[in-house]
Amino acid sequence: xxxxxxxxxxxxxxxxxxxxxxxxxxxxxxxxxxxxxxxxxxxxxxxxxxxxxxxxxxxxxxxxxxxxxxxxxxxxxxxxxxxxxxxxxxxxxxxxxxxxxxxxxxxxxxxxxxxxxxxxxxxxxxxxxxxxxxxxxxxxxxxxxxxxxxxxxxxxxxxxxxxxxxxxxxxxxxxxxxxxxxxxxxxxxxxxxxxxxxxxxxxxxxxxxxxxxxxxxxxxxxxxxxxxxxxxxxxxxxxxxxxxxxxxxxxxxxxxxxxxxxxxxxxxxxxxxxxxxxxxxxxxxxxxxxxxxxxxxxxxxxxxxxxxxxxxxxxxxxxxxxxxxxxxxxxxxxxxxxxxxxxxxxxxxxxxxxxxxxxxxxxxxxxxxxxxxxxxxxxx
Numbered sequence: 001x002x003x004x005x006x007x008x009x010x011x012x013x014x015x016x017x018x019x020x021x022x023x024x025x026x027x028x029x030x031x032x033x034x035x036x037x038x039x040x041x042x043x044x045x046x047x048x049x050x051x052x053x054x055x056x057x058x059x060x061x062x063x064x065x066x067x068x069x070x071x072x073x074x075x076x077x078x079x080x081x082x083x084x085x086x087x088x089x090x091x092x093x094x095x096x097x098x099x100x101x102x103x104x105x106x107x108x109x110x111x112x113x114x115x116x117x118x119x120x121x122x123x124x125x126x127x128x129x130x131x132x133x134x135x136x137x138x139x140x141x142x143x144x145x146x147x148x149x150x151x152x153x154x155x156x157x158x159x160x161x162x163x164x165x166x167x168x169x170x171x172x173x174x175x176x177x178x179x180x181x182x183x184x185x186x187x188x189x190x191x192x193x194x195x196x197x198x199x200x201x202x203x204x205x206x207x208x209x210x211x212x213x214x215x216x217x218x219x220x221x222x223x224x225x226x227x228x229x230x231x232x233x234x235x236x237x238x239x240x241x242x243x244x245x246x247x248x249x250x251x252x253x254x255x256x257x258x259x260x261x262x263x264x265x266x267x268x269x270x271x272x273x274x275x276x277x278x279x280x281x282x283x284x285x286x287x288x289x290x291x292x293x294x295x296x297x298x299x300x301x302x303x304x305x306x307x308x309x310x311x312x313x314x315x316x317x318x319x320x321x322x323x324x325x326x327x328x329x330x331x332x333x334x335x336x337x338x339x340x341x342x343x344x345x346x347x348x349x350x351x352x353x354x355x356x357x358x359x360x361x362x363x364x365x366x367x368x369x370x371x372x373x374x375x376x377x378x379x380x
Contacts, residue, residue, distance in 0.1 A: 015236040016226050017045045017061075021052025021196070021216035022242030022265065023333035024080075027341040028322040029057050029240045030073045031348025032355075036238065037070065041356050043238075044163075049222050051168040051215035054240075055195035056149075062165040062182065063153035072152050077345065079116035079148060081338040082109065106331045113140055114336050116148045118202065134211055138203035142193055149189040159186050167195040168215030168222040172204055177218045179225060180207070221267040227276045227315065227371075231283065234314050236361060240348075241269060241321045242333075244378075257330035273317065277371045284370035286310030315371040316361040320351050323378055351376060 019029050036043040044066055050058035060076055061069045082105065113119035118140040125132060125139065158165060165182040169191075180191040194205035194212035204211035215222060226237050245266035250256040287310030290298055297303055324332065325343055332340075354376055361374050 013234040014046045014230075015043070016047045016049060016230075016238070017058070018221070018223055018226055018237060018239040019048065019050035019054025019058055020240065020242045020265070020267075021050075021054055021198075021214060021220050023053055023198075024336045024341065025242040025322060025333050025344060026053030026057055027077050027344040028242060028348035028351075029054060030077060031345040031350070032238075032240050032320060032352040033057070033061065033073065033348075034070055034345075035349045035352025035356065037066075040353070046162075047164040047166070047226075049166045049168070049225050050195070051220060051222050052196045052198060053242075055167045055192050055215070056145075058165055058167070059149065059153055059158065059187075059192045062161065062163045063155060063158035065154075065157065076116075076148065076152055077341055080114050080336050081341050082114065082336045083338045105337045106335065109334050109336060113144075114334075115144070117145050117336075118142045119144055135203050135206070138197075138200055140201050142197070142202050145193060145196075146189045149192055153189075155187065155189075158182060166222070166225055167191055168219070168225070169194040169197075169205075169207070169212040170215055170218040172211045172213055175218075177215065177222075178210075178212065179222075216265060216267075219267050220265045221269045221272070223269065223272055223276075223317075227280075230313060230315050231280070231311055232313055236316050236318070238318045238355075239269075239320065241266065241319070243267075244321050244323060245270070247324065254329055258324075258328070258332075261330055261333070262324075273319070273373050276315075277373060280311070280313075280315055280370035281368070282370075283309065283311035283313075284368060287312050288368065311370065313370065314365050316365070317371070317373045318355060318361050319373060319375040320355065321376070321378070322347065322351075354379075 035041060045061065048058035048062055056076070057073065060072045064072045111120065121136065121139055121141045125136070159182055165187065167180040167187070169178050169180065170176065171178050180187060180195070185191065190205050190207050194207050195215050197203065197205045197212060198214035198216065202214070204213055220243070221239070221241065223239060226235070230237070243262050243265040245263050247259060247262055250259045286307060290307040290310055293303070298307060322344070325340070328335070358376070361372070365372055
C-alpha cells in the first residue's frame with residue numbers, strides 16, 4: 001500500500017496486502033481496508049496477494065479505481081448478505097433463541113445458497129460414486145459469483161492498472177500451488193473463482209485447460225509469495241488473517257470442530273513468520289559483515305558468492321488476526337446473515353484503527369534487523 005508522503009516509512013518501496021481465505025469471515029478484511037485506506041490511514045495497496053475470499057476482496061480492490069474500491073466492496077457484501085431468519089439481531093448477544101435462529105440460518109444457506117455467490121446444484125449429487133463432468137463435481141453452482149464479478153470489477157483496469165494482484169490456487173492434477181499474477185496473466189473471472197473453488201462445495205474451475213481448486217487447500221495464507229519476492233525489496237506487508245490458531249481448548253464436540261478449522265486454516269503462520277524473520281535477519285547480518293571485510297577478501301570469488309546471499313532490504317509485517325465473535329460455531333464461514341457480516345466488518349474497521357494508533361511499523365528498524373513482525377494484540 002502506498003502511504004501519504006508525510007507518514008510513509010522512508011524504506012517502504014512497496015506495501016502489500018495479504019488476505020487469507022475464510023468465506024463469510026472475509027467481511028472483516030473489508031472492514032480493515034476501510035480503516036487503513038480512509039482519511040486517517042491514507043493507505044492504498046501497491047500489491048495484493050489473496051486466496052479464496054481474500055482473492056475476491058483483492059480483485060474488488062485491484063479492479064477498481066481508488067475512489068470506487070470501498071463502494072464496490074460494500075456492494076459485494078451487501079449482495080451476499082442474507083436478510084432473513086436472524087433479522088437484525090446482533091450475533092454478539094449469544095442468546096439461546098438467537099443461537100437457534102443462527103442454526104436455521106446455516107440450514108437456509110446450505111439449502112438455498114447465497115445470492116450473488118452460489119446456489120444449490122440441482123439435482124443434488126448425493127450419489128458420490130456417480131461419474132460427473134469436472135465442472136459439476138460439487139454441491140453448489142458458482143455461476144452467480146461470475147456474474148457478480150463481471151459487474152463489480154473492471155477487468156481492463158485489473159490487467160493494466162498500477163495495482164498488482166496475485167491469486168493463489170492449487171492444480172488438482174499436480175497438487176502444486178499455482179499463482180495467477182496480473183503482471184503475468186490477463187486475469188478473468190475464472191482465475192478469481194479458481195482461487196475460491198473450495199471442494200466439495202464448489203467445483204473445480206478450468207484455467208488454461210487445467211483444473212484448479214481453492215488455494216487454501218494448499219496454503220490458506222499465501223505469505224511466502226510476498227516474503228520470497230521481498231527478499232531484495234523494502235516492503236511493508238499488512239497481513240489480515242481470519243482464523244485464530246490460539247483460541248482456548250474446546251469443551252464440547254461443537255467447539256472441537258471449530259478449533260479444528262481454526263488450526264487447519266491458520267496454516268502454521270507463526271512458524272512461517274519466524275522462519276522468514278530469521279532468514280531475513282541472517283541476510284542483513286551477511287551484508288553487515290561483508291562491509292567489514294578488506295576489499296581484497298570481499299573480492300575473492302567464493303567470498304563474493306557468499307556475500308551475494310546478503311540483503312539490505314527491510315521488511316515490516318503488520319499482522320492482524322480476527323477474533324471470533326461470541327457464540328460462533330464451525331459453520332461461521334458460511335454465516336452470511338446480514339447482522340453477522342456487519343459485525344465482522346465493524347470488527348475489521350475497529351482493528352484497522354487500532355493498527356493506525358500503534359504505528360511501530362513507521363519507525364526505522366535497527367540496522368541489524370532485516371524483518372520485523374508487528375502483531376496486533378487481541379483485546380479482552
